[in-house]
Amino acid sequence: MSTAATTIRREPELLGQTVVVIGGTSGIGLETARRARAEGAGVILTGRNRERLDQAARELCAEDTAAFDANNPASLQSFFHGLPAPIDHVMVTAGAPHYRPPLEMSPEEARHDLTEHLLLALNVARSAAGKVRPLGSLTFMGGTGARRPRPGLAIISTVSVALPALIASLAIELAPVRVNVIAAGFVDTPLSASLLGGNLDKRRDELRATLPIRRVVTPADVAALAVHIMSNTALTGATYDIDGGQQLVS
Numbered sequence: 726m727s728t729a730a731t732t733i734r735r736e737p738e739l740l741g742q743t744v745v746v747i748g749g750t751s752g753i754g755l756e757t758a759r760r761a762r763a764e765g766a767g768v769i770l771t772g773r774n775r776e777r778l779d780q781a782a783r784e785l786c787a788e789d790t791a792a793f794d795a796n797n798p799a800s801l802q803s804f805f806h807g808l809p810a811p812i813d814h815v816m817v818t819a820g821a822p823h824y825r826p827p828l829e830m831s832p833e834e835a836r837h838d839l840t841e842h843l844l845l846a847l848n849v850a851r852s853a854a855g856k857v858r859p860l861g862s863l864t865f866m867g868g869t870g871a872r873r874p875r876p877g878l879a880i881i882s883t884v885s886v887a888l889p890a891l892i893a894s895l896a897i898e899l900a901p902v903r904v905n906v907i908a909a910g911f912v913d914t915p916l917s918a919s920l921l922g923g924n925l926d927k928r929r930d931e932l933r934a935t936l937p938i939r940r941v942v943t944p945a946d947v948a949a950l951a952v953h954i955m956s957n958t959a960l961t962g963a964t965y966d967i968d969g970g971q972q973l974v975s
């Protein structure tokens with residue numbers, strides 16, 4: 726009996742589609758834009774820093790760029806309103822986690838940290854609603870790290886539990902546009918480097934020693950999941966964990 730190797734040939738998964746990355750100049754967003762380009766999509770990148778946007782746009786031959794703070798609802802609305810044509814997918818990687826001790830925060834700070842990430846999702850959904858093609862997608866970033874209550878993590882813990890509920894509701898509101906959330910553990914990005922400072926290498930070593938996958942999760946790992954969520958039209962209203970098993974061991 727002969728054993729012929731099977732070669733899988735396929736079309737690029739996002740051929741001819743347009744992907745908007747809100748926060749596309751660094752880390753997970755930049756890597757998702759790279760992967761979307763490699764799968765045949767055109768990309769539109771946003772971020773706050775014009776210089777970093779221009780650099781990313783040159784590398785990826787981006788169709789367009791826009792510099793604005795995604796937490797400003799008016800800027801977000803005007804960005805989506807100004808897009809000349811319908812788009813296929815939106816990936817939202819803007820923002821950073823809030824690690825302030827909850828009982829030392831003023832009520833205003835608490836309100837800000839509790840609502841910022843959730844309102845970003847709601848505002849993107851509202852602004853992008855009329856612009857995304859049916860069965861296109863919105864993908865947001867959440868986390869697995871703060872699901873279990875631990876000292877100092879009350880705000881981020883609350884937000885990481887609330888986001889999947891919001892995303893599931895938005896998937897119903899926006900249907901047939903699909904809405905999902907990626908819940909990551911530690912991902913080796915510039916954001917992680919800035920949060921950990923001099924402890925970055927120690928943290929990487931700890932994770933290599935303890936994670937079931939025996940390596941750290943990279944932006945490319947998350948980008949692969951993000952592009953799969955964009956291309957698989959059965960996926961909506963769901964939260965996809967990607968943490969190398971971190972929540973099982975810490």
Ligand SMILES: NC(=O)c1ccc[n+]([C@@H]2O[C@H](COP(=O)([O-])OP(=O)(O)OC[C@H]3O[C@@H](n4cnc5c(N)ncnc54)[C@H](OP(=O)(O)O)[C@@H]3O)[C@@H](O)[C@H]2O)c1
Pocket residue numbers: 747748749750751752753754771772773774775777793794795796817818819820821822866867868869908909910911912913914915916917
């Ligand atoms: N890295 C992790 O371990 C990890 C784990 C779980 C969840 N996440 C979440 O995943 C997302 C991406 O993380 P990352 O590690 O890839 O971060 P990153 O390397 O800092 O990249 C963030 C990107 O978003 C842009 N951005 C940030 N705030 C923005 C704002 N208010 N308006 C517009 N653009 C903004 C940044 O550009 P500008 O600064 O120029 O605006 C940059 O392009 C974040 O929401 C983070 O909380 C990360």
